[in-house]
Amino acid sequence: MSILDGLNTEQRKAAEKIxxxxxxxxxxxSGKTRTxxxxxxxxxxxxxxxxxxILAVTFTNKAAKEMRERVENLIGLEAKKVxxxxxxxFGVRLLRTYAxxxxxxxxxxxxxxxDQKRLVGRIMKELVVxxxxxxxxxxxxxxxxxxxxGEEPADxxxxxxxxxxxxxxxxxxxxxxxxxxxxxxxDLLINTNKLLDDKEVLEKIQTRYEYIMVDEYQxxxxxxxxxxxxxxxxxxxxxxxxDEDQSIYGFRGANIKNILDFEKEYKDAMVVxxxxxxxxxxxxxxxxxxxxxxxxxxxxxxxxxxxxKGNLIEIFAATDGRAEADYVLQxxxxxxxxxxxxxxxxxxxxxNAQSRVFEEAFLRHRISYKIFGGxxxxxxxxxxxxxxxxxxxxxxxxxVSLFRIINVPKRKIxxxxxxxxxxxxxxxxxxxxxxxxxxxxxxxGPALRVTIFQLYETLKNIIDEVEFLTTSEIYDMILEKTNxxxxxxxxxxxxxxxxxxxxxxxxxxQEMENSEQYEGFISLGEFLExxxxxxxxxxxEEDTDYVKLMTIHNSKGLxxxxxxxxGMEDELFPSSKADFSDDDLEEERRLCYVAITRxxxxxxxxxxxxxxxxxxxxxxxxxxxxxxxxxxNYIEYVNKPKIISPKKQESKLSGFNLITKKDxxxxxxxxxxxxxxxxxxxxxNGVIKDVEAGKRxxxxxxxGDKKLPLILAEKFLTKQ
DNA sequence: TGAATCGATGTTTTT
DNA sequence: CATCGATTCA
Numbered sequence: 001m002s003i004l005d006g007l008n009t010e011q012r013k014a015a016e017k018i019x020x021x022x023x024x025x026x027x028x029x030s031g032k033t034r035t036x037x038x039x040x041x042x043x044x045x046x047x048x049x050x051x052x053x054i055l056a057v058t059f060t061n062k063a064a065k066e067m068r069e070r071v072e073n074l075i076g077l078e079a080k081k082v083x084x085x086x087x088x089x090f091g092v093r094l095l096r097t098y099a100x101x102x103x104x105x106x107x108x109x110x111x112x113x114x115d116q117k118r119l120v121g122r123i124m125k126e127l128v129v130x131x132x133x134x135x136x137x138x139x140x141x142x143x144x145x146x147x148x149x150g151e152e153p154a155d156x157x158x159x160x161x162x163x164x165x166x167x168x169x170x171x172x173x174x175x176x177x178x179x180x181x182x183x184x185x186x187d188l189l190i191n192t193n194k195l196l197d198d199k200e201v202l203e204k205i206q207t208r209y210e211y212i213m214v215d216e217y218q219x220x221x222x223x224x225x226x227x228x229x230x231x232x233x234x235x236x237x238x239x240x241x242x243d244e245d246q247s248i249y250g251f252r253g254a255n256i257k258n259i260l261d262f263e264k265e266y267k268d269a270m271v272v273x274x275x276x277x278x279x280x281x282x283x284x285x286x287x288x289x290x291x292x293x294x295x296x297x298x299x300x301x302x303x304x305x306x307x308x309k310g311n312l313i314e315i316f317a318a319t320d321g322r323a324e325a326d327y328v329l330q331x332x333x334x335x336x337x338x339x340x341x342x343x344x345x346x347x348x349x350x351x352n353a354q355s356r357v358f359e360e361a362f363l364r365h366r367i368s369y370k371i372f373g374g375x376x377x378x379x380x381x382x383x384x385x386x387x388x389x390x391x392x393x394x395x396x397x398x399x400v401s402l403f404r405i406i407n408v409p410k411r412k413i414x415x416x417x418x419x420x421x422x423x424x425x426x427x428x429x430x431x432x433x434x435x436x437x438x439x440x441x442x443x444x445g446p447a448l449r450v451t452i453f454q455l456y457e458t459l460k461n462i463i464d465e466v467e468f469l470t471t472s473e474i475y476d477m478i479l480e481k482t483n484x485x486x487x488x489x490x491x492x493x494x495x496x497x498x499x500x501x502x503x504x505x506x507x508x509x510q511e512m513e514n515s516e517q518y519e520g521f522i523s524l525g526e527f528l529e530x531x532x533x534x535x536x537x538x539x540x541e542e543d544t545d546y547v548k549l550m551t552i553h554n555s556k557g558l559x560x561x562x563x564x565x566x567g568m569e570d571e572l573f574p575s576s577k578a579d580f581s582d583d584d585l586e587e588e589r590r591l592c593y594v595a596i597t598r599x600x601x602x603x604x605x606x607x608x609x610x611x612x613x614x615x616x617x618x619x620x621x622x623x624x625x626x627x628x629x630x631x632x633n634y635i636e637y638v639n640k641p642k643i644i645s646p647k648k649q650e651s652k653l654s655g656f657n658l659i660t661k662k663d664x665x666x667x668x669x670x671x672x673x674x675x676x677x678x679x680x681x682x683x684x685n686g687v688i689k690d691v692e693a694g695k696r697x698x699x700x701x702x703x704g705d706k707k708l709p710l711i712l713a714e715k716f717l718t719k720q
Numbered sequence: 721t722g723a724a725t726c727g728a729t730g731t732t733t734t735t
Numbered sequence: 736c737a738t739c740g741a742t743t744c745a
Contacts, residue, residue: 075741139729189735350733352732373734407739415722551734553733575733577733614737
């Protein structure tokens with residue numbers, strides 16, 4: 001008898017291999033978590049390995065929590081001794097301990113994308129970057145890319161003005177982060193990796209963690225790879241789990257080669273393929289397989305299931321985004337009436353913006369739903385404001401947070417004042433916050449001096465007391481001293497929701513304080529860390545009865561019985577932003593594969609021929625090329641596109657273009673008739689919507705209506 | 721010098 | 736559509 005009796009042959013093979021390198025190629029739904037948790041249980045219960053010696057790295061906190069719970073179910077409280085963590089949390093932990101080795105204080109703040117952009121924007125202003133193409137967002141993403149690739153500012157290849165500018169901003173940015181005692185997401189990994197170059201630290205970590213496991217290995221980047229390699233270097237007991245077909249984070253530096261080359265890296269690695277799928281029906285799996293096999297990077301696997309064929313995949317062609325949402329809505333209502341629950345349904349989409357139509361539809365029909373991701377709770381202006389106060393209190397060197405709140409609520413402290421104070425701080429070689437305390441020595445006006453000093457004092461008082469205060473108390477003091485709520489009351493028309501969010505923040509502090517992990521007390525630093533490192537789906541509750549909405553990216557690792565894959569249109573999915581290089585397209589296809597394989601019983605796929613994009617209507621949208629890649633045997637069309645006789649062509653056009661009968665008049669002077677399909681040299685396919693007598697044509701193109709003078713028409717248009 | 725108002729502008733995807 | 740920045744107003 002072994003605990004491993006509950007596994008299939010392959011799973012068991014993987015779970016029994018404890019020593020040496022192991023690669024588990026786990027297809028979607030193949031019982032990966034089960035295998036890994038049983039493996040840990042087996043190590044502890046049957047091999048006598050101390051749980052302290054085990055490090056398991058996951059992709060999200062939710063995955064970590066789930067793994068810990070499932071191990072606990074198998075081995076009891078010993079499970080708590082296993083280190084199950086995300087790369088980022090693991091790194092932060094280590095960095096808090098050894099921050100000084102890298103020139104940081106242990107109370108460093110963590111900058112999210114928004115903070116990064118603010119800092120980069122500030123630096124760009126200082127460096128007087130004139131190129132309008134280089135927005136803070138673009139420069140930030142390029143800097144992050146350098147960081148993820150392990151390139152220091154000095155390493156950057158400056159082959160033109162743009163790269164020179166980016167490199168200069170990057171250099172300043174890196175300096176500023178240290179001055180601000182702050183790390184961005186990439187730093188958490190980079191600095192962890194740097195720490196592991198320190199003999200003392202490495203020795204300690206290697207001694208402690210004799211066994212290391214990495215989940216979602218296909219989505220690790222080069223730095224994470226180095227971290228893993230260093231830790232595993234002594235004992236070589238490294239187990240990585242992943243699926244190259246589900247690598248979807250290339251844009252964030254994930255390197256699919258890490259998993260593809262694992263066997264080259266560790267010549268004696270054992271490779272186990274988990275190919276039996278326990279999640280989806282034959283039809284769903286067949287559809288997924290037919291798509292992914294077109295990828296050249298796929299190593300090819302034979303995912304199979306004992307499940308029944310199940311339902312065909314339903315394809316719905318909607319006229320527009322609202323009709324698509326209505327379809328989803330009706331299906332859910334139908335299901336609900338047939339005894340299903342809201343929680344049985346999940347809507348998946350490519351971009352966060354798509355959630356809106358569904359949210360509106362669900363609200364109208366009082367269907368309970370929850371959107372995961374998108375504008376994160378902690379990123380909302382009003383919440384981030386309060387968090388910024390907390391961050392300044394936690395780490396007064398953090399000028400990104402300080403500048404954010406210095407004039408919130410309005411205190412008549414503007415850019416010019418801030419500049420003067422900064423100059424003073426530089427002159428005196430003190431921090432900006434300290435300069436605020438010595439504002440009397442500056443040349444600022446008397447009224448300003450009072451306001452600034454008051455703010456300084458308020459913050460300083462809390463800072464001095466911080467170790468005697470609970471995080472809730474700090475929150476209360478901030479709200480009280482700043483009168484933030486009354487400020488919000490005059491903020492905008494959505495002030496009620498904003499106040500609600502600020503109150504909700506207090507609830508979330510209390511929830512954390514009362515959680516098992518913190519047992520009544522969470523320090524300010526720990527709280528801020530939690531808010532910085534939460535992932536979209538960390539708070540997903542399987543049991544709550546709501547329809548779940550999220551991006552496909554966020555759905556990774558999850559499974560749902562009924563899935564609506566919506567917005568299946570070219571330009572949206574695959575995204576028009578993907579430059580259609582092979583690599584990009586393959587990543588989009590993997591994303592499609594991930595989406596399909598989330599579904600257990602029923603998959604609906606929909607697309608619309610019109611939809612709002614940026615507040616304008618985009619017309620004549622084409623179904624996604626990926627839709628055409630799905631083997632016909634697995635799909636059925638809910639509303640088969642009507643076959644239209646040539647005579648009735650116009651009525652088909654009127655169907656989706658709202659051309660009324662009176663529009664069918666013909667202007668004799670024009671060679672073009674209303675309803676006629678044309679191709680424009682620049683704008684592509686279009687339909688003539690109107691002919692303004694002898695003057696110009698109104699043509700509906702994908703990205704909107706255009707008016708074209710008749711004189712130009714013959715030059716640019718050809719009949720379709 | 722700060723606040724208000726009005727245009728321009730852009731979004732894949734996220735720890 | 737919604738946010739951000741520049742321009743203008745007070």
